[in-house]
Amino acid sequence: MTKKLFILLGLTTFILTAFAATAQAQLLDPGYRPINLPTLQTEGMDGLSGTARVTILLLQTISGGLLYFAAPVAVIMITISAFRMVIGSHESEKIEQAKKHLTWSIAGLLVIMLSYSIVRIVIRLVVLAAGV
Numbered sequence: 001m002t003k004k005l006f007i008l009l010g011l012t013t014f015i016l017t018a019f020a021a022t023a024q025a026q027l028l029d030p031g032y033r034p035i036n037l038p039t040l041q042t043e044g045m046d047g048l049s050g051t052a053r054v055t056i057l058l059l060q061t062i063s064g065g066l067l068y069f070a071a072p073v074a075v076i077m078i079t080i081s082a083f084r085m086v087i088g089s090h091e092s093e094k095i096e097q098a099k100k101h102l103t104w105s106i107a108g109l110l111v112i113m114l115s116y117s118i119v120r121i122v123i124r125l126v127v128l129a130a131g132v
Contacts, residue, residue, distance in 0.1 A: 007083055014079055056123050063119040067112065074109040081105055
């Protein structure tokens with residue numbers, strides 16, 4: 001019972017802290033915000049047809065939306081895996097399972113962090129291949 005209460009209290013604290021940090025980030029001066037935000041970028045698309053332009057903008061929108069959704073989920077999964085490692089300290093089977101979850105959560109977070117760049121590279125390659 002106390003383990004579940006400890007986990008619930010820890011996750012609640014983490015989630016409230018994350019929401020507070022996210023809310024504060026929206027109040028930043030635009031001059032201090034990162035330049036490479038996952039927003040629609042239309043440079044280099046002047047000679048594309050309407051269908052190609054819509055497809056590229058759709059891919060950008062989907063990748064940006066998934067980036068904002070998947071990154072917090074990955075961080076929460078890393079936190080849960082770490083809690084499982086701490087709680088299951090006396091059982092080696094639980095520690096091994098938590099290590100596997102932690103490894104895959106970190107790998108997922110890396111893929112999430114690189115996903116927007118991967119989509120941008122693919123879009124540039126398609127635009128270059130189209131000869132625009």
